[in-house]
Each structure stands twice: as structure tokens, then as C-alpha cells.
Amino acid sequence: MKRIDVTNLSKEFTLHLQGGLHMHVLSGIDLQVDAGECVVIHAPSGAGKSTLLRCLYANYRASGGRIVMRHGDEWVDLVTAGAQKIHAVRHSTLGFVTQFLRVIPRVTTLDLVAEPLVSRGVDSGIAVDRAKEMLSRLHIPMRLWGVPPATFSGGEQQRVNIARTMIVDYPILLLDEPTASLDEANRATVIDMIHEARENGAAIVGIFHDEAVRRAVTTRLFSIAPAQAVSLVASI
Ligand SMILES: Nc1ncnc2c1ncn2[C@@H]1O[C@H](COP(=O)(O)OP(=O)(O)O)[C@@H](O)[C@H]1O
Numbered sequence: 509m510k511r512i513d514v515t516n517l518s519k520e521f522t523l524h525l526q527g528g529l530h531m532h533v534l535s536g537i538d539l540q541v542d543a544g545e546c547v548v549i550h551a552p553s554g555a556g557k558s559t560l561l562r563c564l565y566a567n568y569r570a571s572g573g574r575i576v577m578r579h580g581d582e583w584v585d586l587v588t589a590g591a592q593k594i595h596a597v598r599h600s601t602l603g604f605v606t607q608f609l610r611v612i613p614r615v616t617t618l619d620l621v622a623e624p625l626v627s628r629g630v631d632s633g634i635a636v637d638r639a640k641e642m643l644s645r646l647h648i649p650m651r652l653w654g655v656p657p658a659t660f661s662g663g664e665q666q667r668v669n670i671a672r673t674m675i676v677d678y679p680i681l682l683l684d685e686p687t688a689s690l691d692e693a694n695r696a697t698v699i700d701m702i703h704e705a706r707e708n709g710a711a712i713v714g715i716f717h718d719e720a721v722r723r724a725v726t727t728r729l730f731s732i733a734p735a736q737a738v739s740l741v742a743s744i
């Protein structure tokens with residue numbers, strides 16, 4: 509079953525500090541992803557991989573094309589969707605793991621990880637049990653569960669971030685280098701979680717710096733051709 513249908517996507521940035529230069533980062537991107545696939549974007553640094561994922565999450569508004577996603581029993585084009593619809597898609601359909609945790613002050617790690625389930629109507633006792641399970645699998649020591657993650661190391665924060673997203677069974681998952689600063693054991697956990705999400709029917713699009721992780725999770729590679737990558741065009 510198709511879950512993502514991107515056609516002719518383009519993204520350009522206007523660099524106001526450089527005299528209004530237009531930087532064409534993505535053009536002519538076509539990408540379809542089915543339930544159960546893990547499509548890995550493979551391209552050199554700076555080619556626009558993160559930009560593509562941010563467009564798919566509607567963090568960046570695409571300059572052109574369509575980004576159609578299966579949301580419940582409807583299809584939503586995120587390029588033209590309004591803020592409320594984008595919010596609804598992110599709530600129940602679309603999860604995004606980035607390298608960075610948006611730290612919420614004074615909320616304990618356990619509550620932070622359980623929160624996405626609670627806000628989706630799951631009983632708080634069950635949500636907390638599931639959060640404990642996620643934190644254990646990602647080797648966050650129990651003594652840290654009652655502490656806000658503000659003071660955690662980069663790798664610990666990244667694992668909290670992964671736990672907080674992967675605790676929800678999103679039908680579509682976007683992963684931007686989720687294993688970038690993790691050790692071997694935690695990379696293995698993330699690989700397992702990706703397999704489990706696929707078995708649950710998630711359609712996944714990811715960027716993985718690490719060759720071994722890429723080999724373990726990829727069902728299909730997607731290249732951003734150099735010809736489609738960065739070009740500079742001066743504005744008139
Ligand atoms: N918000 C932005 N404003 C201007 N340029 C950006 C912005 N985001 C990304 N870029 C530029 O787009 C290009 C692709 O960046 P990115 O998508 O992060 O590459 P990758 O993830 O493949 O390394 C880079 O040249 C980057 O500087």
C-alpha cells in the first residue's frame with residue numbers, strides 16, 4: 509500500500525544576505541514509498557538530504573511539486589495543506605527523528621517519552637510502562653529517568669529523542685541520521701526498532717551516515733543526482 513507519493517518536488521532558498529541569490533537545492537524529485545519499505549536517501553553531504561526530509565515534514569515549504577501522504581483514509585498534499593491539517597498529519601501519521609532534541613525544561617525524561625502516548629489517549633500507566641521499556645532498550649540508566657534531559661550528553665538526548673518518536677506507531681517515519689552519535693549497542697537497538705516499525709507497516713524514509721546501519725535497514729536506495737543538487741542562479 510502506497511503511503512508517500514512525491515512528484516516533481518523542488519526547493520530553492522533565497523539568500524537575502526547574498527544579494528537575493530537563489531539556491532536551487534532540489535528539483536524534479538519523484539519518490540513513492542510503500543508501507544513496509546525503508547527508503548534510504550544516499551547522496552553527498554550538502555546535496556539536500558536533510559532539506560528533502562524537512563520538506564516531507566513540511567518544516568520547509570516546498571517551492572514546487574506535490575508531497576502527498578496517506579493520512580487515515582484520505583490523501584493530503586503537504587505542499588498546499590494548511591497549518592491545522594499539517595498538525596493533524598504530524599499528530600497521527602508522521603513521525604520525525606532528527607539529531608537534535610528539543611529540550612523541554614523541567615519535564616522528566618520518563619514523562620517526556622510517555623507524553624506522545626498520553627496525548628493520543630493512551631492510559632498514563634500504560635504509557636509510562638511503554639516509556640520505561642523504550643528507555644531501557646536504549647540504555648538510558650534508570651537514575652536518569654526522573655531527571656529532565658537538559659543536562660544529558662548529546663548521545664543521551666538523541667536516544668531520548670528516538671524513544672519519544674518510536675514509542676508511537678506512526679504509519680510514516682522520517683529519520684535524519686538517528687544513529688549519528690550512538691554506540692554499537694544503541695545502533696543495534698535502533699536497527700531493531702526500524703525493523704519492528706516496518707513489520708507494523710510503517711513507510712520509512714531515512715538518512716544514515718553509518719554504512720553498517722544503512723546495510724541493515726535499507727530496502728531501497730534513493731539517490732539525489734548531482735545534476736539535481738545545488739546550483740546557484742543570480743536573481744535579477
Ligand atoms: N534554511 C536554509 N537556508 C538556506 N540554505 C539552506 C537552508 N537549509 C539548507 N540549506 C542549504 O541547502 C544545501 C543542502 O543542505 P542539506 O539538505 O542540509 O544537505 P545534506 O543533508 O544532504 O548534507 C546546503 O547547501 C545548505 O547550506
Ligand SMILES: [Mg+2]
Pocket residue numbers: 557558559
Ligand atoms: Mg543532513
